[in-house]
Each structure stands twice: as C-alpha cells, then as structure tokens.
Amino acid sequence: MVYRDYQGIKLSGLGFGAMRLPVIGGNDGNIDEAAAMAMVDKAMAEGINYYDTAFGYHDGNSEIVMGKALAKYPRDKFYIATKFPGYDLSNMPKVKEIFEKQLEKTGMEYFDFYLFHNVCEMNIEQYLDPKYGIYDYLMEQKKNGRIRHLGFSCHGEYDTLKRFLDAYGKDMEFCQIQLNYLDWKFQDAKAKVDLLNDWNIPVWVMEPLRGGKLAKLDDQSAGELKALRPDEEITAWAFRFLQSVKGVTMVLSGMSSMEQLEANLATYKEDKPLNEKEMETLMKVVDRMMAKKSIPCTACHYCVSHCPQGLDIPYFISLYNEHLLTTQDGGMGFIAPMAIAAIPDDKRPSACLHCHSCEQVCPQTIKISDMMTDFVEKIG
Structure with missing residues (x-):
C-alpha cells in the first residue's frame, strides 16, 4: 500500500469510500452487512486505514455499518471521516444534534476527520451565515478533541469554493473535490486544485472514476492507452492520473464489491505517475469524451x-x-x-x-x- 504523509501521520493513498457499499435487492438503504464487513476486513488487512462515510449515505445506514465493521479493530489503527449534511438546508440549525447522533451511530468517541459536506451554490449562504453556528460549533469540537482534523467537501463552482476559503480557509485542513481526468477539463477541476495548492490545503479526491464512467472506454481510447502501458488496466489509468497531480493526498473510491476492492488494492501497491506523453494521450481521450455529448x-x-x-x-x-x-x-x-x-x-x-x-x-x-x-x- 502506498502511504502519504499528513501532519505527522501516514494515510493510505487509497481511502475506503462508504457511499456505494454492497446492498441487498437493489435497495440502497439495505446494506449487505456481511459483504461490507468482509470488504472492510480485506481493506484493513491490505493496509487501507482511511474510511469515509456520511450522515445520509445509504439512507442513513452507512455510518452505522461502518461503525460496526471498524469496532473490532484498535482505535489507533484506522481513521474515520464523516460529514455535516448541509446538502439538506433543513439541517442547518441542527449541527449539535446531528454531530451527537453521528457519534452514537458510529460508536465513536471522536472523528479523525470531519467535513462541511457538499459546499455548493445551494448552501453557501447558509454555511457562511453565523446564525446557524455551524463553523463555531465544529471549531469547538475540534478544540475539545472530538474532531481531530476539520475540512470540507465541495461540488460547487470555482467562485463558490473561493468564497468558502476566503471565509474559513485558514482553519481548513483538507478539501475534498470531484477530481478525475475527465473533470480536469470538463469541470475545470484543475483550477480548483491550483487554488487549493495556493492555500496549501491538501486535496482529497472523490469520484476518481466518475461513478464508474472511466472504468470502461471506447475501443479507440482503450487501444491508445494500452499501447502505452500494455499491462495497466483501464481503470488504473484514473488512479495513475491522480498520482500525477500535485497536492493530492487522499483518493477515495466507493467500492461495491470485493472484486473492485481487490483491483484498486493492486493499483495502489505502487505509485506510477504518468509521463508527459501519457498525460497528453489521456487528455486527447478526454477531448473525445467531451465532444460526444x-x-x-x-x-x-x-x-x-x-x-x-x-x-x-x-x-x-x-x-x-x-x-x-x-x-x-x-x-x-x-x-x-x-x-x-x-x-x-x-x-x-x-x-x-x-x-x-x-x-x-x-x-x-x-x-x-x-x-x-x-x-x-x-x-x-
């Protein structure tokens, strides 16, 4: 397992995302607990030490299942992250109530990483409004040791990201954004990465495969990439791209099966960043993907x-x-x-x-x- 240095600790370069756990009968709220726990056991055995969940994942059940899955391990052997659900504006006045509930659901006494969830155009005003007390409360929990590292995730445009940083950036220790080789151009994720690097804020990656879209390419694109790296799986190119981006510290992958987990573990046995020719070829693949729709x-x-x-x-x-x-x-x-x-x-x-x-x-x-x-x- 590849590890990254972060504030004196070693984080696995690959994080276990708990948004797409295996489910029963296609029901997102009905997690297959036995399968999910087997995946966590495999992840722990292979060196993954970062586990990312959230209040609303799997109809609210992800935090519960991840808490159960990690309970068998010593508390200093893993890092768990969860988030304040600001994607629902009705939650804004409930930060204390929700935070306490999250500790209860996961069975944790503290969270290693905690995020303002999904900062975007829809909720930026509320997140910045002091009447809700979200920032003040989370900073208090950090002072009290119940949050070890405070950050935020952002699906918003560049200007929204900048507004949040201008307000709270001095206290943000990491930022999670949608980043992959398609969105590098398509959503101008490059500009967001550059901004975070200017702030010296480490980048956490969500959607490295863009919901699975980058796991399979058209024959022309796949052939061009295979010509450069015959032994590299197409899926692995998404992770190799991220290994090439300055500032990227944590890459989260929401894995739904043991097969997906094992494939990602194989990729993260080593760093193999892209060279100039490989990057240029990959961007041509992106141009074709963008032109289609x-x-x-x-x-x-x-x-x-x-x-x-x-x-x-x-x-x-x-x-x-x-x-x-x-x-x-x-x-x-x-x-x-x-x-x-x-x-x-x-x-x-x-x-x-x-x-x-x-x-x-x-x-x-x-x-x-x-x-x-x-x-x-x-x-x-």
Missing part, C-alpha cells in the same frame, strides 16, 4: 447581452453538458439541479421566453431555445 459553447456572452430576461445562458449550457454526461449511462445527475435551485425563479432556464434573440447572435449557431426546453424537462 457537449454543446460547443465558447462563453462569449453575446447571447446574454441579447436576452430580455438576462439569463446566464453560458452557465446553463455548462450545467446542461454536465447533466447530459453524468446521466447518459443511467447515472444520477445532482450537480445541475442543486445549482439551478440556488438561482431565483425568474432567472432559471424555465424563464426562457423562446424569443430566439440569443440564437440570432450565437457564433456557434446553438439552438439555445431547444436546449432550454430539454434542460427544464430533464431536471424538472
């Missing part, structure tokens, strides 16, 4: 200047592209709906008048009105 907006903003509603059309197109790419193979797209929910009703895609004024000035001749209609239908 993307509307070719260049964000020139001519459309915005001619929209009688003043809608941020380039932003909507970027969210639309994200939603299409995420859901094309049956995935659950949540980023776009959350982002739209943070926008006033009269500035959402549903406010489009279909007057076609934007289309008359679009250099890319995008059928914006059709896109708006489809977007509204897709996200509800």
Whole structure:
C-alpha cells in the first residue's frame, strides 16, 4: 500500500469510500452487512486505514455499518471521516444534534476527520451565515478533541469554493473535490486544485472514476492507452492520473464489491505517475469524451447581452453538458439541479421566453431555445 504523509501521520493513498457499499435487492438503504464487513476486513488487512462515510449515505445506514465493521479493530489503527449534511438546508440549525447522533451511530468517541459536506451554490449562504453556528460549533469540537482534523467537501463552482476559503480557509485542513481526468477539463477541476495548492490545503479526491464512467472506454481510447502501458488496466489509468497531480493526498473510491476492492488494492501497491506523453494521450481521450455529448459553447456572452430576461445562458449550457454526461449511462445527475435551485425563479432556464434573440447572435449557431426546453424537462 502506498502511504502519504499528513501532519505527522501516514494515510493510505487509497481511502475506503462508504457511499456505494454492497446492498441487498437493489435497495440502497439495505446494506449487505456481511459483504461490507468482509470488504472492510480485506481493506484493513491490505493496509487501507482511511474510511469515509456520511450522515445520509445509504439512507442513513452507512455510518452505522461502518461503525460496526471498524469496532473490532484498535482505535489507533484506522481513521474515520464523516460529514455535516448541509446538502439538506433543513439541517442547518441542527449541527449539535446531528454531530451527537453521528457519534452514537458510529460508536465513536471522536472523528479523525470531519467535513462541511457538499459546499455548493445551494448552501453557501447558509454555511457562511453565523446564525446557524455551524463553523463555531465544529471549531469547538475540534478544540475539545472530538474532531481531530476539520475540512470540507465541495461540488460547487470555482467562485463558490473561493468564497468558502476566503471565509474559513485558514482553519481548513483538507478539501475534498470531484477530481478525475475527465473533470480536469470538463469541470475545470484543475483550477480548483491550483487554488487549493495556493492555500496549501491538501486535496482529497472523490469520484476518481466518475461513478464508474472511466472504468470502461471506447475501443479507440482503450487501444491508445494500452499501447502505452500494455499491462495497466483501464481503470488504473484514473488512479495513475491522480498520482500525477500535485497536492493530492487522499483518493477515495466507493467500492461495491470485493472484486473492485481487490483491483484498486493492486493499483495502489505502487505509485506510477504518468509521463508527459501519457498525460497528453489521456487528455486527447478526454477531448473525445467531451465532444460526444457537449454543446460547443465558447462563453462569449453575446447571447446574454441579447436576452430580455438576462439569463446566464453560458452557465446553463455548462450545467446542461454536465447533466447530459453524468446521466447518459443511467447515472444520477445532482450537480445541475442543486445549482439551478440556488438561482431565483425568474432567472432559471424555465424563464426562457423562446424569443430566439440569443440564437440570432450565437457564433456557434446553438439552438439555445431547444436546449432550454430539454434542460427544464430533464431536471424538472
């Protein structure tokens, strides 16, 4: 197992994500406890020492099962992380109640790592609002030793990430973002990594395989990668990419089977970062993936200047592209709906008048009105 130095401790380079544990009968809330515990036993035996859960994973049962699975091991042999569920705005006034419940559910006396969960456009105002006392309470728990390391996860845009850092960055010890070789370009994750490196905040990675999308590539792409590394599995390229990114300390993988766990363990027996040619080839693969489902907006903003509603059309197109790419193979797209929910009703895609004024000035001749209609239908 590859290990990373973090504040005087050794963290396994691969972390065990508990969002996609094996379940029974396809019911996300019904975790197959025997299978999950066998996976944790295997992970512990092979050197994984970081376990990531959250209040809402598996309908609230992930924390319970992970607590049971880790209870048999000495407390100083593993690090457990969980999160305050700010993705649900009704939780904002309940930070103390929820934190105490999480300790109870996991059976822990303290959390090694604790996060503000899913900082994004939908909840940034509430997270920064002192009336909820979230920051103050979590800092108090850190002072009392019930949180050893405090950080946050972020699915928001660059500007939202920056706002949170400007407010609380001096006290944040790590940041968890969606990072993989597709989103390096597609969501401009590179800019977020650069910002975190500027703050000297270690990067925690979620969705290294983008929900499994990067586990299987088209024949052309797979062939190009195999030509460079004949013995490397396609899945492993996602992790080798992350081993090449400055600042990445922890890579979380949500594994649903022993087979997935064993494959990831094999990859993390060593560091094998990409060389310049390999990185260049991988980015060409990304370009092809993006071209398949993307509307070719260049964000020139001519459309915005001619929209009688003043809608941020380039932003909507970027969210639309994200939603299409995420859901094309049956995935659950949540980023776009959350982002739209943070926008006033009269500035959402549903406010489009279909007057076609934007289309008359679009250099890319995008059928914006059709896109708006489809977007509204897709996200509800």
